[in-house]
Amino acid sequence: QSALTQPASVSGSPGQSITMSCTGTSSDVGSYKLVSWYQQHPGKAPKLMIYEDNKRPSGVSNRFSGSKSGNTASLTISGLQAEDEADYYCCSYAGSSTWVFGGGTELTVL
Amino acid sequence: QVQLQESGPGLVKPSQTLSLTCTVSGDSLSSGNYYWSWIRQHPGKGLEWIGYIYYSGTTYFNPSLKSRVTISVDTSKNQFSLNLNSVTAADTAVFYCARAKGSDNYLHSFDPWGQGTLVTVSS
Numbered sequence: 001q002s003a004l005t006q007p008a009s010v011s012g013s014p015g016q017s018i019t020m021s022c023t024g025t026s027s028d029v030g031s032y033k034l035v036s037w038y039q040q041h042p043g044k045a046p047k048l049m050i051y052e053d054n055k056r057p058s059g060v061s062n063r064f065s066g067s068k069s070g071n072t073a074s075l076t077i078s079g080l081q082a083e084d085e086a087d088y089y090c091c092s093y094a095g096s097s098t099w100v101f102g103g104g105t106e107l108t109v110l
Numbered sequence: 111q112v113q114l115q116e117s118g119p120g121l122v123k124p125s126q127t128l129s130l131t132c133t134v135s136g137d138s139l140s141s142g143n144y145y146w147s148w149i150r151q152h153p154g155k156g157l158e159w160i161g162y163i164y165y166s167g168t169t170y171f172n173p174s175l176k177s178r179v180t181i182s183v184d185t186s187k188n189q190f191s192l193n194l195n196s197v198t199a200a201d202t203a204v205f206y207c208a209r210a211k212g213s214d215n216y217l218h219s220f221d222p223w224g225q226g227t228l229v230t231v232s233s
Contacts, residue, residue, distance in 0.1 A: 093217075101158060
């Protein structure tokens, strides 16, 4: 069970859209519609942003959207805002009642 | 509104057992609607799922930690606990407890999370 692969960093200007990736395998991301995404500000606990690949919890801005193709899931943030600057982690069910996270992507709003 | 709060020693000596407790408020562990999880984050690193427990005591663990981890539940106190034995400096991390939730017969995410507690392994 290896960690999911995320780019170390992405950046964008206010108002722009960015997309970050999360690559797994056919044993996790590619096998289940169970990828979730978490936002973590410095010193804070992670916050659920997307679940079941593309569903938004109540209260999460519709600027956040999730998608998936094969073994790679993606998180898109549109209309980038300064408050979106944070670390983002993906997570996938990996079978046999186990879960695997990604290494995280640092989003910088320029 | 459900809240989770981790508690336990912030410093553990190498080879000893790390023990943490998560106290849940605003929801009952006995409701049977969720699994209750432990997740850790090494300093400056990503997240690592440790394992989770159902109110009945059923547990599932990360295969890489399974031999050293125990998770237990005390429904009378609405708490669940983590024990990680034979710790080394590599176990230094922020430990989070979180509720694993889902729909129908499957889990799909971790929400909410406790604020986290830093545990340092050092002599």
